[in-house]
Amino acid sequence: MGGGDQKLTGPDLAQGIEATDLTEGVMLVGHAHGEAVLVARKGTEVFAVGATCTHYGGPLAEGLLVDDTVRCPWHHACFSLRSGEALRAPALNALPCFEVDQRDGKVFVLGKRPPQTKRAPAAAPESIVIVGAGAAGNAAAEMLRREGYVGKVTMVGDDPALPCDRPNLSKDYLAGTAPEEWIPLRAPEFYEDKRIELRLGVRVDRIEPSTQKMVFADGTRLGYGALLLATGAEPVRLEIPGADLPHVHYLRTLAQSRAIIARAERAKRAVVLGASFIGLEVAASLRARGLEVAVVAPEARPLERVMGPELGDFLRSFHEEHGVVFHLGQTATRIDPERVVLASGESLEADLVVAGIGVRPNVQLAEAAGLAVDRGVAVNEYLQTSVPGIWAAGDIARWPDPHTGQKIRVEHWVVAERQGQIAAINMLGGRTLCDLTPFFWSQHYDLPIAYVGHAEKWDRIDVSGSLAARDATFAFRAGEKTLAVVTVGRDRQSLEAELAFERRDARVLAGL
Template identity: 80%
Template sequence: MGGGDSKLAGPDLAVGIGIGELADGAMLVGHAHGEAVLVARRGREVFAIGATCTHYGGPLAEGLRVGDTVRCPWHHACFSLRTGEAVRAPALNPVACFDVEQREGKLYVLGKRAPEAKRAPAGAPESVVIVGAGAAGNAAAEMLRREGYSGKVTMVGADPALPCDRPNLSKDYLAGTAPEEWIPLRSPDFYEAQTIDLRLGAQVERIEPEARQVVFADGTRLGYGALLLATGAEPVRLQIPGATLPHVRYLRSLGDCRAIISRCEHAKKAVVVGASFIGLEVAASLRARGLEVAVVAPENKPLERIMGTELGDFLRALHEEHGVVFHLGHTAHRIDEKAVILDDGASLDADLVVVGIGVRPNVELAERAGLMIERGVRVDAYLKTSSPGIWAAGDIARWPDPHTGQNIRIEHWVVAERHGQIAALNMLGRATVCDVVPFFWSQHYDVPIAYVGHAERWDRIDVSGSLAQRDATLAFRAGDKTLAIATLGRDLQSLEAERAIEMGKGTVP
């Protein structure tokens, strides 16, 4: 998925460096045996792991060390310095781990250490069924196997495509700068090797909690010892004349993205309905393909309700610099074969219309099964639903957030993956509390925005740095408490803010 610089740099760690060259608490990048290696010191202990994040190739040395882990500066993946294990999504693969020797005042990086096999605890469920093959479902299936679970794992996806890297669908892949081979999270061979029974294009009709069975649309049944509901969300559909015309598209799946790309081959003018993150990322990607793009949205500033006035103004200006034309304070009234007609009668030429006006969680299965619903599926601190043996994760789950003291539901990719991992651990009896600090990133041309925390309402936004220079921090505060932090060009500060929220610090710098 993209990649860091493969060029080796820094000292040859196999030859050795002086112990004094690596201060306590410091990290250093060098190389050993033809690979980039990160060494980190914690007191008398020295660790050595691969230097590049396995998610998108981020430089781990520019990240944040927390105890015996290191966090990637790009998308907040976390790796164990002791084992190289990918402790937290979005990275799913480990990095290499090397033995280190200290002698005669020098440090030497030796050969790679073989990963330790884990064994699932006694009392693990006989089988696990995962309904949903998106971020949460896939992460759960992989975590079960990583933790040594040997029982039957079945993952059911309504989409016929393999679990895919959904954030990329509105970014590089749609823009034409990422090949399709980057998009699947895993190959079919991976699921076969992991003995994960992947059933794609399959529809679960209902769940029978007392019988511990799921019933498919064709009437077949499948029993489970534990069940994870990870059914995700569906785009909100426009309810106006012309909304079902073939050139009106939504973006949620790989199939959706392929359909938009196909339309781009003959389209010259596009209208994006909605100034959401998805809408604006789509606008940027369509501009990269050379289309003229107009954005229609009822709000006066893009993303003002979520990100505030300052960032909304910045994003509008950024998109306008790239030729996007905004029609804010307006809605689409109807769609014709070649135009979108606005509520004020204005007509916008459109060979392609992409709608991004929000999503709704797919809670119908849970509701029919009698699970507790609270604008999502209500779960406890361990992501367990109101029905024994059933967990919920990802876009549908509303969980008690220890950082805000509220029950929250979040529609972020990284949150969904971490939910899946936590649910899997709890199915195995590992008693893992969901204390995830929400994180997401958004890409607009060459400008990434990172956001940590959760702020539905705030008293003020404190801005430091310069948005114009793309080097800024925006702190969303209620009284003296920092609820969330958005950053541009300040990856390390984003990680530090995440850590501060985890630690319960009221004010984040």
């Protein structure tokens, strides 16, 4: 995965450092045996792990220590200091973990510890099938093996591509700054080694809970002991004349991102329909490729419904500084081979059109199988559906959120991965609650934005800092309750907000 490795700096920890150099709760970065190493003290214990996040290479020392874990400042991955294990997505790989020797008032970092293995669960289904090879499905399959499950695991997906790093498809990969080898989450050999059978490019026609079998489009059947539905979402399609023209694109899969890139190589003017996160990220990426870009959207401000007016105005002006032209309060009524016609009668020249007008959860399989559906697949706090033996995770799952006291469905990559991990543990007999705090990030040129929590409605937005200086916090509140926190240029504060949500610490949240 992309991200630069840290250069070796700081003390040579293999040669030892004074124990007094390690302060409780403070991380120190040095190096040992040719690798960057982070050391931290908790009581009398000293831990040593790799200093670089295994997701995108984030500097862990700039993150947050929480008990015996460390959290990455960039995208909130969480690792065990005791074992190096990646406890929470988006990181899936463990950190290297080193032996530590304390003697004569000094601390020495020795060789690497072997990775820990877990025993097979005592009570587990004979086989597990995962329908959906996206964020949730892939994370679940990996977690099943990490938990020691030895039964058959099959992952089924209608996309022929390997599970991929979907957030990158609208960001660096589309912009041309991330090579394609970064995009697959794993190489084919990984799935072979972990004995995860992949059935890609195939469609499940129906599920039969009474027989615990699924039927594929070609009529073949596959049985399961437990089933995870992680079917994700599909882009909302345009329903206007010209929507089926070859230069009109959507973005959800690797193939679709490739198609946009291929078209962009010979295009000059692009129109993006929709000022969603995907729409604005696509606009930024196409500007990076030198295209003229116009964004058409019905709202008065980009992302106002999610981010509020001040951030919406800022993002608009920020994109305008990079050459994007907005046509807000407008919709497209027709697409011609060389232009997009708006409801106002205005015509925009375009040899590339990308539609980012939202997505719909793929709940058809679940609904046809008799599962309870409520604007998503209804699940309990353990991600179990209304039908025994079937779980759901990711974009389709609507779960009871303890933070808001409501049932919510969230279309975030990190949420999907973490839910896949939770569902995997519970399919093996665990009782892990889905009490995660939603988190996502968005990238606009060189500007990252981090969002923690979940706010569908709010009374006010309290702002601190300066957007102009790219150093700001937005707290979304209903009465005295903090629902969500958005940060710009304040990665550590975003981590602190996430922790405060987890601990239900209203005092900390009120101070943001």
